[in-house]
Amino acid sequence: MHINSRKRQSKKGADNVFAGLVFCGECGWTLCTANCKKQAKYLRCNKYSVRGKTACSLHFTPFKLLYGVVLLRLQYWLLEVHQNQDKILDRLLQSGERQRETERKHYEKEIQRATKRKKDVDRLFVKTYEDFACGRLDEENYEMLRTKYRNEQIQLADQISQYEEKLTDTKATEENVRKWIDLISKYSEINELTAPLLNELIDKIVVHEKRIDTDGKPTIDIEIYYRFVGRID
Template identity: 45%
Template structure:
């Protein structure tokens, strides 16, 4: 499929969980914008508060109290912004990983022999579950293949 329609395969890989990823990404982006906006507001308040203190409009006690409060909020916002940026970056990496996987598949399309190099290049891990016997006496065993860059394909 990678040789026939690279774009279709890439879209199918990304489609698995795409709705959830898109919803999460939109939520993270809006949360990131709100955090960045609030950080700018807090920074502005901090500057105005310093100006009020230096002009004698607020007491040193109130200045120190508000300083601690705003510094704590600034630190929380910095951590939140960093976390959200990392999460959004990980989402973007998923698409890049899928593209890398399609390129690998194209490179190893139509193998004539199953080699260790081929398996190590394309497959991250294989999970073999314990075999069970069904009521009709048939033996069932689930095997999961996790591919490099994209994980398990259903």
């Protein structure tokens, strides 16, 4: 018997195979299902549903559309894994690599920025004490500044360690790619989406608000983050 500990429990989402997997690209909340006029099931931003249009936008996503997109991508990767066994490992390492490189640069920049600010704050902290010691600053202002800088120091140190952790996560290994290949290889074919299948292969799906393409067509950007390998093209 297959036991999937990652399976999300949700009574409301019982008929939604994507329950707990789909997130709003703008606010980060989940997308939940809703029905319009009985027939067409769709997903919408939960924050929008709960807090209204000032909190986020609708993120109207037809269930069938999301289902189709995800099914096609999984079928595509399954075929690739079965047909190009010798090349797929390198391809997956490279494919995810572009995305991870962008992420890495972003985190490195953030670490640099926070480190620089932390050094400045450290200096200001010392200077505040010197100013107080030689009477250029009264006690009340000294206490106020001291607290302010101390809080910022803690906040920055926190940020730095968080970014460093994320930076480590972007270093995909061959081992991770193999894990994902093993997971998907178990299937000889994928003809329908089920919650256990999705939870086994996919970490999360991010859906962005509809935008108008350069040629005037409405487009919904859907990003699929697979387990172990992240976003692959």
